Amino acid sequence: MxxxxxxxxxxxxxxxxxxxxxxxxxxxxxxxxxxxxxxxxxxxxxTTQITQSMQQDGEEIIKKMPDFKIVDNTLTPDKKDSGFVYQTNSIIFTFDPDGKRNKQDIASDASGNALVIGLLKHEAVLALPQIGTTTDVVDSNLVTIPYSLPQVSMLSKTFIEQMLTGKTSGVMWFGLIxxxxxxxxxxxxxxxxxxxxxxxxxxxxxxxxxxxxxxxxxxxxxxxxxxxxxxxxxxxxxxxxxxxxxxxxxxxxxxxxxxxxxxxxxxx
Incomplete structure (x- = not known):
């Protein structure tokens, strides 16, 4: 048959x-x-709704973000007290080199339909939009990327800027998600x-x-x-x-x- x-x-x-x-x-x-x-x-x-405003949100995030690099598997900015949280209906972005927030805090941010990205002190965190389809898989929809990975050691403001504001950033994020x-x-x-x-x-x-x-x-x-x-x-x-x-x-x-x-x- x-x-x-x-x-x-x-x-x-x-x-x-x-x-x-x-x-x-x-x-x-x-x-x-x-x-x-x-x-x-x-x-x-x-995700298509999120990526439509990705470039505009990305430009605002980059304005707030200091230059940084990964040193000894730790997020290290060139300015002190430079952490911030940027939030709209489509994205919640956390930059926290001081260790004031953790994965649980990022998970609590992921309570709606927004894409949640967190650059924490020792790891990067991505939370998918909180749709019932994904909450069936894991409760918080969190993807954690430790800075100890060799591929992440080159993370910098320039790289983030390309990811958030580049001409193909919307397509890239759509494909990734x-x-x-x-x-x-x-x-x-x-x-x-x-x-x-x-x-x-x-x-x-x-x-x-x-x-x-x-x-x-x-x-x-x-x-x-x-x-x-x-x-x-x-x-x-x-x-x-x-x-x-x-x-x-x-x-x-x-x-x-x-x-x-x-x-x-x-x-x-």
């Missing part, structure tokens, strides 16, 4: 999803990537489906059905089609609410409805 027909069946004839167990591994992998991309759409949309979000959503989706597969396999064995673990996994991937679409639609309407658990529950319900019924034993 083709992938297109399986997608159609997920809307109208769930029982046909049992045919998904015959799909080849690479078909399943590609479809997983497609579902992960769909789940990333709310964050992608929010897209990649990070997609990877996080993909990993989380796979973990959820694997956990569901363990539970669904146990249930299937209790019903005396001969389905392998991999068969159940493949079927669940296609059972997740409708829940994924509904979750994304709901996420656009209510971006601050997480619908991940509801999507998982719907996936299981569709899987159970796809299983063949056990014939009743007639009494003599």
């Amino acid at each position: 083709s992938t297109i027909n399986l997608i159609k069946a997920s809307f109208t004839q769930p029982k046909l999803l049992m045919e998904a167990r015959h799909k080849k591994g690479w078909h399943i992998f590609v479809y997983i990537l497609i579902l992960a991309l769909v789940l990333s759409l709310p964050v992608i949309y929010q 897209l990649i990070i979000t997609f990877v996080m959503v993909l990993v989380n989706f796979l973990i959820d489906i694997v956990l569901l597969t363990f539970f669904a396999t146990l249930f299937t064995k209790l019903r005396m059905l001969r389905l392998k673990f991999t068969d159940v996994f493949k079927i669940l991937i296609y059972c997740a089609t409708v829940p994924t679409i509904l979750t994304v639609i709901a996420q656009f309407i209510w971006p601050s609410i997480s619908f991940g658990s509801i999507g998982l529950a719907l996936t299981l319900i569709i899987y159970f409805s796809a299983l063949p019924k056990i014939p009743k034993i007639k009494k003599k």
Whole structure:
């Protein structure tokens, strides 16, 4: 059964999803990537709103920022008491070489739909827009980059200026957030489906059905089609609410409805 027909069946004839167990591994992998991309759409949309004002915000940030360099894995500016926090509806930028703020403070900033960037004393912190899709993955959506990494040792005001105000800064940030979000959503989706597969396999064995673990996994991937679409639609309407658990529950319900019924034993 083709992938297109399986997608159609997920809307109208769930029982046909049992045919998904015959799909080849690479078909399943590609479809997983497609579902992960769909789940990333709310964050992608929010990111386009952020990047539209990135250059203007970047110019204001650079005006406030002193020259600095990384010395002994520490953020070292050329002026004392030069820390500041710049905040708009689209970005919250923290420059804190004095160690007055930490990752928890940055996480508390990431309570809305803004991109949060923090240059702290010993590490750089990036928090993705707080959309329900990403809060299903990690509570704070934080990505931490310690200055001890060789690639970060060349960090400077000039580099930040290029990232925030360059002609391609909007495209660069869009691509960066897209990649990070997609990877996080993909990993989380796979973990959820694997956990569901363990539970669904146990249930299937209790019903005396001969389905392998991999068969159940493949079927669940296609059972997740409708829940994924509904979750994304709901996420656009209510971006601050997480619908991940509801999507998982719907996936299981569709899987159970796809299983063949056990014939009743007639009494003599």
